[in-house]
Amino acid sequence: xxxxxxxxxxxxAAGVIARGAAMTxxxxxxxxxxxxxxxxxxxxxxxxxxxxxxxxxGVYVEVMRNTPFxxxxxxxxxxxxxxxxxxDPILAAMLAxxxxxxxxxxxxxxxxxxxxxxxxxxxxxxxxxxPRQVFVKIVLPQALKVIYPALTxxxxxMMLESAVVSQIAVRELTYEADMLQAxxxxxxxxxxxxxxxxxxxxxxxxxxxxxxxxxVLGAGVS
Amino acid sequence: xxxxxxxxxxxxLLLAARWTVLLSLAAFIGGAxxxxxxxxxxxxxxxxxxxxxxxxIALFQGTPLLMQxxxxxxxxxxxxxxxxxxxxxxxxxxxxxxxxxxxxxxxGVDALPRGQWDAGASLGLHYLQELRLIILxxxxxxxxxxxxxxxxxxxxxxxxxxxxxxxELVRTSNAINNATFEPFKVYGLVxxxxxxxxxxxxxxxxxxxxxxxx
Numbered sequence: 001x002x003x004x005x006x007x008x009x010x011x012x013a014a015g016v017i018a019r020g021a022a023m024t025x026x027x028x029x030x031x032x033x034x035x036x037x038x039x040x041x042x043x044x045x046x047x048x049x050x051x052x053x054x055x056x057x058g059v060y061v062e063v064m065r066n067t068p069f070x071x072x073x074x075x076x077x078x079x080x081x082x083x084x085x086x087x088d089p090i091l092a093a094m095l096a097x098x099x100x101x102x103x104x105x106x107x108x109x110x111x112x113x114x115x116x117x118x119x120x121x122x123x124x125x126x127x128x129x130x131p132r133q134v135f136v137k138i139v140l141p142q143a144l145k146v147i148y149p150a151l152t153x154x155x156x157x158m159m160l161e162s163a164v165v166s167q168i169a170v171r172e173l174t175y176e177a178d179m180l181q182a183x184x185x186x187x188x189x190x191x192x193x194x195x196x197x198x199x200x201x202x203x204x205x206x207x208x209x210x211x212x213x214x215x216v217l218g219a220g221v222s
Numbered sequence: 223x224x225x226x227x228x229x230x231x232x233x234x235l236l237l238a239a240r241w242t243v244l245l246s247l248a249a250f251i252g253g254a255x256x257x258x259x260x261x262x263x264x265x266x267x268x269x270x271x272x273x274x275x276x277x278x279i280a281l282f283q284g285t286p287l288l289m290q291x292x293x294x295x296x297x298x299x300x301x302x303x304x305x306x307x308x309x310x311x312x313x314x315x316x317x318x319x320x321x322x323x324x325x326x327x328x329x330g331v332d333a334l335p336r337g338q339w340d341a342g343a344s345l346g347l348h349y350l351q352e353l354r355l356i357i358l359x360x361x362x363x364x365x366x367x368x369x370x371x372x373x374x375x376x377x378x379x380x381x382x383x384x385x386x387x388x389x390e391l392v393r394t395s396n397a398i399n400n401a402t403f404e405p406f407k408v409y410g411l412v413x414x415x416x417x418x419x420x421x422x423x424x425x426x427x428x429x430x431x432x433x434x435x436x
Contacts, residue, residue: 066374066420067413068381070392075413078405156284163286167385174288187296195289202284 009184010193020176021197027090027172028159028205031097035158036151038098039105043113044135046106057106064103070164072096077168093165093172101158108150112143145217152209156202163198173197226402232411238394239415245390246377248312253319253376260324262353265331275324282321288382290314295386311383319376326368330361367430374420374427381416391415 046057064072076099077092087095116139124134144151166174173194181190263275282290294317295310303309334357342352362369384393391412399408 062421062424063413063417066378066424067416068378068392070381070384071395071409071413071416074392074396074405075409078399079409080406082404082406160284160286163288164382164385166288174286177289177292181296188293188300191289191292191296195285195293198286198289199281199284 005189006186007189007193009180009186009189013180013184013190016176016180017173017194017197020171020173020194021201023170023172024159024162024201027093027097027162027165027170028155030094031101031158031162032155034094034098035101035105036109038102039109040140042102042106043109046110047113061103061106064100069096069100069161070167072100073164073168089165089168089170092168093162093170097158097162097165100161101154104154105151108147108154109143111150112145112147113139115146116142141217148213148217152206152213155209156206159205160198160202173201226398228407231398231402231404231408234394234398235391235408235411235415238389238391239419241388241390242377242380242416243419245308245311245315245380245383245388246373249315249319249380250373250376252312252316253323256316256320257323257327260320261327261331264324264328279321279325282318283325287314287318287379288385290318291382291386307383307386307388310386311380311388314386315376315379315383318379319372322372322375323369326365326372327358327361329368330363330365331357333364334360364434367427367434370423370427370430374423377420377423378416 042057042061045053047054049057073093073096076096077087077089080087080092120138120142121134124138125131129137162172163174166172166178169175177190177194180194181187184190260275260278263271264279266272266275291310291314294314295305295307298305298310298313338356338360339352342356347355380390381392384390384396387393395408395412399405402408
């Protein structure tokens with residue numbers, strides 16, 4: 001076999017790879033914040049909202065969980081313009097990722113809310129806190145603490161899944177890899193290096209979330 | 223220009239969905255076989271063998287499936303294998319599935335009380351007999367819900383093989399969309415077909431989970 005590996009192009013490509021990785025991290029940062037916020041609303045709505053809202057959230061969760069992310073992305077990016085909503089690729093990617101992640105984290109946050117003993121709410125109400133204060137200050141922090149490990153895994157999974165948004169030309173890590181290999185004709189080496197970058201990102205992200213969670217929530221994540 | 227009626231679109235999508243089903247099955251069966259080997263390594267007594275299996279699992283769980291597919295597609299020809307999208311898709315998804323299934327089943331093995339091993343040994347069974355007759359049947363039984371849950375994930379993951387050129391549901395829908403310019407309808411139908419495939423399995427997994435909780 002006459003093939004030998006060549007990584008000579010790597011020195012000139014480091015900047016492009018770093019830029020792609022930065023975009024990937026930006027996407028997942030926005031998705032994490034928006035997705036968690038949305039799923040707190042969703043989980044609360046599914047428990048205490050009016051009946052039609054509960055049904056709507058249930059349907060939303062099932063639809064998102066039982067269809068591929070790639071199809072959701074295409075639906076949002078290519079399908080919504082025919083309804084008059086035109087999104088630029090980055091916004092479409094953030095929207096698709098947020099909506100996808102929320103479907104999973106609504107269940108996770110919900111499980112956390114259920115795990116907080118009812119007595120906590122009763123005690124807080126007895127102390128004269130308003131229902132919203134009870135939720136935000138008493139129930140939610142305890143729930144987040146319980147579900148933090150599951151949330152962490154979901155964030156890492158979403159980061160890996162974000163490779164797909166290269167398909168609508170968001171200039172993130174995978175997109176830059178596609179461009180690089182078209183230029184260097186070193187497809188295997190390029191994807192190999194970028195795969196290792198992803199591995200580093202996922203390990204680093206997990207570690208960051210674990211230590212951040214310990215500091216902010218006091219959550220025990222192993 | 224070719225005119226597509228609504229039924230033309232549906233018929234073509236359903237024909238393409240056969241490939242999605244076939245790929246899912248092939249990857250699940252292949253993944254189960256390779257996953258079994260990884261599981262043996264993962265629960266072995268030797269520290270280094272164990273570590274290799276952990277590394278394998280961490281590698282596949284810590285990198286995007288799309289990258290794994292690209293590496294299959296571009297890497298295997300370097301070994302002198304003529305490779306087509308179908309081969310790269312099946313192999314890529316098989317390895318991907320093997321890592322996840324091995325980890326799921328490992329959790330089942332770990333959940334069994336130590337006494338199960340001891341009882342097997344005291345009956346005079348050797349290691350492989352213990353695994354085959356006592357440990358694995360129980361480990362599979364208690365991890366049936368997450369295994370079915372992973373099958374759903376695998377079916378959804380086949381969508382990514384469209385990117386390396388495998389002619390399944392999503393790739394066909396892209397072609398149809400390029401001809402009809404009706405993305406809302408086409409991708410809506412694709413989502414519906416995936417939903418019809420996945421939802422019963424999700425419900426089944428949920429029922430298994432509920433039964434296990436009692």
